[in-house]
Amino acid sequence: MELTKRMEELREDMVESLKKFITINSVNPAFGGPGEREKADWLEELLRGFGFEVDRYDVKDDKGMWRSNVVAKIPGKNREKTLWIVTHIDTVPPGDLSLWETDPFVPVVKDGKVYGRGAEDNGGSMIASIYAGKVLIDLGIVPEYNFGLALVADEEAGSRYGIQYLIEKGLFRSEDMFLVPDAGNEKGNFIEIAEKSILWFKVTVNGKQGHASRPRTTENALRKGAQLITEIDETLHRKYPDRDELFDEPLSTFEPTRTEKTVDNVNTVPGRFVFYFDCRVLPRYDLDEILSTVESILDGRGAELEVVVKQPAPEPTPPDSELVVKLSDVLRSLRGLEAIEETDEWFSFVVEDDGPGIEDPERVFDPFFTTRDPRLRKVGLGLPFLKQATEQTGGFVKLHTERGKGTRVEARFNLKSVDCQPVGDVAGALASLVLSGPGVNWYIIRKKNGNGYEIDTIKLKEKGLWDPENPGFAAFLFETLEDLEKELKGGENNE
Structure with missing residues (x-):
């Protein structure tokens, strides 16, 4: 090009x-x-x-x-x-x-x-x-x-x-x-469609300055501040623990980052200590509530709170928006990268072939339309059911087909929706899929939260590792996929 x-x-x-x-x-x-x-x-x-x-x-x-x-x-x-x-x-x-x-x-x-x-x-x-x-x-x-x-x-x-x-x-x-290309990953296939809220705050701790040899005549602002830093840190992490795998860092973060100068010499107890927190907060949490939590910790302890930056998160960009779709297409066509994968919130899959394309794509989501012999089946429920199942969760199905070049179907489910059906047995589904068409070459990319595995039947055939005619091969393939799926789920057996 x-x-x-x-x-x-x-x-x-x-x-x-x-x-x-x-x-x-x-x-x-x-x-x-x-x-x-x-x-x-x-x-x-x-x-x-x-x-x-x-x-x-x-x-x-x-x-x-x-x-x-x-x-x-x-x-x-x-x-x-x-x-x-x-x-x-x-x-x-x-x-x-x-x-x-x-x-x-x-x-x-x-x-x-x-x-x-x-x-x-x-x-x-x-x-x-x-x-x-x-x-x-x-x-x-x-x-x-x-x-x-x-x-x-x-x-x-x-x-x-x-x-x-x-x-x-x-x-x-x-x-x-x-x-806004201000984040991403090394491969370049991470499309960020949501941002966390940003909150920076400053705490000024007041004490009483004096000589370090006579601490009873002083009130050490640095010691008070160190205790407050630990308490604020632990309280915020405990009170706002939710995860959202839509984000590269799925937790809200509350980091003490900076302190201001106290005294010039070692033998003086500081009477003033200033520290800052950088908080990147999941959109589901109210920044005012977080500030109230901090204020309750500081109350009556000789400390003052000041907000430095407060930026509530904007609404997420829809995953099927024009720009996200275009970026996904560019990553796929120019770099061979798939931009969408499974997280704890979304389950997505793409099926793409290099076949003849669909003759009548406008009707593929009609449950009473099928290209099969009507004597065998008069309805085609696969894609209509898929469309219904995704959309009732707030997800989507997209289809692109071109005669003589092939067809691509992309689907996305919101796993957090009460209307989302269980993901089910991914290992069994993939094993059945690749074994059902012995003359078809399969290239499968499976990812979850940035980790995953690939199956390339062409490479496996070249290395003599693909033998579907062997009676034990199906069991071997399923067990291998099942082990890989368990690794993706951290050893758990259920999605």
């Missing part, structure tokens, strides 16, 4: 651009950094040089520093709709420099990867999105709708001067689509 060929030709240019990205310090000013302006200047120059339409949206923050946002577009055939790729220019600080093997602002290329501050969060995705647009421009391709890049400020500290500022400026339309 011409697009991928051109992208491969630009590989080294992308590496060099990412290395340049890393060398420009853009640590968020909220953490003592210089901000985004210098890096935004370089990005603007790069984008203009590639032929993008570019605009700047700079705004002064409450400290009087300029915060820079860069917006670039390639006009599409439909000028009323835009696919936006949103990435952020700012980074967090590098932390303790002694824990780095190299200077965080001097990029290192090692084992096919680029290392440095901001290489992953969010430079790699930003550079990739810029070069995706460059490929369109280089090849003279006009996209179906506008291709937009929003390179924003302040993502690491609440987004007030970044994406929120652009929203307030009326930059986006309700029909636009948004892709």
Whole structure:
């Protein structure tokens, strides 16, 4: 494909651009950094040089520093709709420099990867999105709708001067689509359709300063704070324990992350101690309830609570939305990756063949239609029943067929729905499936929560390991699949 060929030709240019990205310090000013302006200047120059339409949206923050946002577009055939790729220019600080093997602002290329501050969060995705647009421009391709890049400020500290500022400026339309490549996995097949709520809070603990040799005349704010950190940590984890496998980290997280300086010398008991928590909370929990829990712990103990960032989670993106479907199709066609797998909340499967295709796809969900000999069966209930079973759980069935090329059926069940039927015997179903058609080659990918196994009958035949004519083979295949399924379920026998 011409697009991928051109992208491969630009590989080294992308590496060099990412290395340049890393060398420009853009640590968020909220953490003592210089901000985004210098890096935004370089990005603007790069984008203009590639032929993008570019605009700047700079705004002064409450400290009087300029915060820079860069917006670039390639006009599409439909000028009323835009696919936006949103990435952020700012980074967090590098932390303790002694824990780095190299200077965080001097990029290192090692084992096919680029290392440095901001290489992953969010430079790699930003550079990739810029070069995706460059490929369109280089090849003279006009996209179906506008291709937009929003390179924003302040993502690491609440987004007030970044994406929120652009929203307030009326930059986006309700029909636009948004892709935010700020998370994922190493394989690149994780499509995140939901976010947790974000809560950062600060606790100031008051005591009485004095000499460490006379502790009875003091009240050690550091000791009080350490006790409060432990109590808040344990209480929040105990009170909000739910899991949701839709998220890469399925639990709510409550992490003490930062403290402020107390005293300069060892022999003084601090009279003031300040600490912070970073909380990433499942959408089912109310942030105000969590804050009330913290307040109840602090009550009467000489401590004050301050909310630093509070962002309730937005509604999840439907898994059958236009952009999710397009991304899934691209992953499948270009990289051979299946984007949907089983979690503790969803069970999905895809059946795809390279057969002749379906002659009358509009009627396949009609229970009174079948292509079989009517003397044998006058109804076709398989796909209609599947459609009913998925939709009553809040899931879906999608069918794509093309004459002479094959058919693809994708189904998804919500396992948390009271109307969801049990998943059943996956090992037995797969064994029966592959043994029922000895002349058919099967390639099966089975995953759950990121783990899984594959069955490729062509490779097994090449290695002489596929022998369905052997009387003991069926039992061997079933036992092997059953063991693999038990491993996926952590040794349990039931879904």
